[in-house]
Amino acid sequence: MAVTTYILGIVTAALVLLVVIELLRRRHLRERHAIWWLIAGVFALIIGIFPVTLEWAAKLLGIEVPTNLVFFVSIAILFLVCLQHSSELTKLESKTRALAERLAILELEVGESARRDDSAN
Amino acid sequence: MPPRHARTLIVMPAFNEAASVGDVVREVLAKVPGVEVLVVDDGSKDATSRVAREAGALVATLPFNLGVGGAMQVGFKYALENGFDNVVQVDADGQHDPANVPILLAALAEADIVLGARFAGEGDYAVRGPRRWAMVSLAVILSRVAHTKLTDTTSGFKASGPKAVALFAEHYPAEYLGDTIESLVIAARAGQVIRQVPVAMRERAGGVPSHNPFKAAAYLGRAGIALVFALMRPASTYFVGER
Numbered sequence: 001m002a003v004t005t006y007i008l009g010i011v012t013a014a015l016v017l018l019v020v021i022e023l024l025r026r027r028h029l030r031e032r033h034a035i036w037w038l039i040a041g042v043f044a045l046i047i048g049i050f051p052v053t054l055e056w057a058a059k060l061l062g063i064e065v066p067t068n069l070v071f072f073v074s075i076a077i078l079f080l081v082c083l084q085h086s087s088e089l090t091k092l093e094s095k096t097r098a099l100a101e102r103l104a105i106l107e108l109e110v111g112e113s114a115r116r117d118d119s120a121n
Numbered sequence: 122m123p124p125r126h127a128r129t130l131i132v133m134p135a136f137n138e139a140a141s142v143g144d145v146v147r148e149v150l151a152k153v154p155g156v157e158v159l160v161v162d163d164g165s166k167d168a169t170s171r172v173a174r175e176a177g178a179l180v181a182t183l184p185f186n187l188g189v190g191g192a193m194q195v196g197f198k199y200a201l202e203n204g205f206d207n208v209v210q211v212d213a214d215g216q217h218d219p220a221n222v223p224i225l226l227a228a229l230a231e232a233d234i235v236l237g238a239r240f241a242g243e244g245d246y247a248v249r250g251p252r253r254w255a256m257v258s259l260a261v262i263l264s265r266v267a268h269t270k271l272t273d274t275t276s277g278f279k280a281s282g283p284k285a286v287a288l289f290a291e292h293y294p295a296e297y298l299g300d301t302i303e304s305l306v307i308a309a310r311a312g313q314v315i316r317q318v319p320v321a322m323r324e325r326a327g328g329v330p331s332h333n334p335f336k337a338a339a340y341l342g343r344a345g346i347a348l349v350f351a352l353m354r355p356a357s358t359y360f361v362g363e364r
């Protein structure tokens with residue numbers, strides 16, 4: 001493997017980790033949303049620094065071309081993140097719905113009590 | 122002269138505590154004269170709101186569960202907007218003895234935040250296993266951050282003075298464990314004075330505890346992560362007032 005490729009791998013992984021941690025630090029990302037990105041970044045960094053770990057893991061799983069393992073794990077992580085987002089979206093939708101319902105009832109109650117006050121005077 | 126504690130708001134986060142919240146509210150009103158009690162019902166499935174209101178508390182009912190942090194921030198915001206100087210958090214399960222509230226308030230004379238600490242010699246409250254190790258190491262680290270000796274940093278029994286109320290109305294963490302660990306880091310980094318006073322902890326009066334042994338193991342790791350990120354946050358995160 002060329003030295004440039006080796007360095008490119010490490011730099012990319014380190015950059016990913018740095019961005020995720022900085023986002024966490026500034027509260028632009030919540031802990032539970034960051035967990036998959038952190039795991040992916042750590043894996044990428046380990047493989048970047050020690051390419052033999054990838055070959056070893058591929059052999060262990062009986063995968064002939066080691067890069068296929070990278071593709072497999074990447075797709076699996078992306079799939080999990082997508083799934084998590086869909087589930088979060090569902091939760092958010094039901095929460096906005098609950099808020100809208102509360103607001104409608106409150107508005108009704110405030111209007112009613114204002115009307116009652118008016119007719120009492 | 123107005124009652125001694127007229128400018129103090131007791132905030133009680135409550136999640137499915139209908140079995141105990143009524144008695145706790147009545148006990149607080151009896152033992153801390155003149156105080157106002159705000160129960161924040163965090164989307165409970167039981168009669169928590171009704172029971173609390175009947176016992177004489179103000180009740181804020183959240184449409185869904187926000188966690189203790191979100192519920193407490195409602196309390197701090199309400200206190201700030203309605204001219205309360207101090208906020209005291211008291212658990213709705215009856216574990217905090219309201220008789221200690223005046224002791225915490227008295228200690229606010231020399232501090233911005235006063236913790237009611239459970240392991241400081243009073244009473245016999247005990248936890249074991251990973252949760253205990255987490256609590257001990259947290260206490261050591263947070264003592265250094267806060268420049269004072271703290272033995273129980275995850276206590277929910279806390280009094281906040283005017284400076285802390287203003288800070289927490291804007292920056293009360295809603296993450297898991299944020300309401301205890303991160304809130305102390307935020308206060309310490311904002312230059313506020315933190316003190317602890319020993320209190321005895323009672324058995325819960327009813328309902329079920331929110332922790333089990335399985336959760337306790339995860340507690341250790343998450344407490345560590347919460348602490349690391351709280352310490353890493355840029356200081357500008359904790360700015361209070363207009364920018």
Ligand SMILES: Nc1nc2c(ncn2[C@@H]2O[C@H](COP(=O)(O)OP(=O)(O)OP(=O)(O)O)[C@@H](O)[C@H]2O)c(=O)[nH]1
Binds near residue numbers: 189325
């Ligand atoms: N707002 C809010 N309050 C909660 C939630 N879960 C628990 N609480 C309240 O927080 C207080 C403390 O909860 P507990 O379950 O007793 O937790 P703990 O005192 O740390 O643990 P124990 O030692 O098991 O009692 C009680 O007043 C609960 O009603 C929640 O999701 N939202």
Ligand SMILES: [Mg+2]
Binds near residue numbers: 212214216
């Ligand atoms: Mg409790």
